[in-house]
Structure formats: structure tokens, C-alpha cells
Amino acid sequence: MDASTRARTNAALSLAARAYLEKLAARYIWWKMPEEAMLYPDRVAAQVMDIGLWEDVLTMIDLAGEDYLRAVLTQSEIGQLNARSWHYWHYRLGLAEIGKAPVPPMPVRKIA
Numbered sequence: 001m002d003a004s005t006r007a008r009t010n011a012a013l014s015l016a017a018r019a020y021l022e023k024l025a026a027r028y029i030w031w032k033m034p035e036e037a038m039l040y041p042d043r044v045a046a047q048v049m050d051i052g053l054w055e056d057v058l059t060m061i062d063l064a065g066e067d068y069l070r071a072v073l074t075q076s077e078i079g080q081l082n083a084r085s086w087h088y089w090h091y092r093l094g095l096a097e098i099g100k101a102p103v104p105p106m107p108v109r110k111i112a
Helices: 003-011 015-028 041-051 054-064 066-074 083-092
Strands: none
Touching (some): 015 041, 015 054, 041 054, 041 066, 054 066, 066 083
């Protein structure tokens, strides 16, 4: 995700959503300090979307909103979501529909 896209996505977060993602960063981005992980809140959100506890996911949806999660999903990077999460979130967020709009392929590494 380029810097301008990241800035637009991050600007959409309320203070409550940012504070909650920082709390989640300590749990889901355990290899970094929460302040460092929050330099990229979309990565925190993607990690929660991939491996988060259901309660954490529901609260994140309530605070950050589905539009923010759609942006995170459509801008996700290689390896941020496993195949099961990739498909689930496309259907859950209305970006795919059975028989009408298929789930797009997952991001793949391009070898030059």
C-alpha cells in the first residue's frame, strides 16, 4: 500500500478505533511494541481479521467500521491473510457473492 492510500485509510479511524487497535497490537503483533505496530494500523487490523478472537473481531468491526475493513482487505499484502480468512472477509464484507461476484485471487509474490 502506498503512503497516500495508507494515510487516507488511517484518517478514517476514530480515536476510539485507534485506541482499540493499539490494545490489540500488543496481543496480535507481539513481536513489536504496540506504538511501533501502530505505525501501520492496517497491518494490525489484518492480523486480527486473520487470527483474531471473535470478540476482538466484533469490537473492531463496531469501532472501525466495515468500510475501513474493506479498505484493509482490498489493500492487504501477500501473506497477511490465509485463504480461509481471505474468502470469509470477502463474503462477510459484501465484496463477493456466491454465483455473482467471485472472490478475487489472493495476492501473490511476483518474481521478476
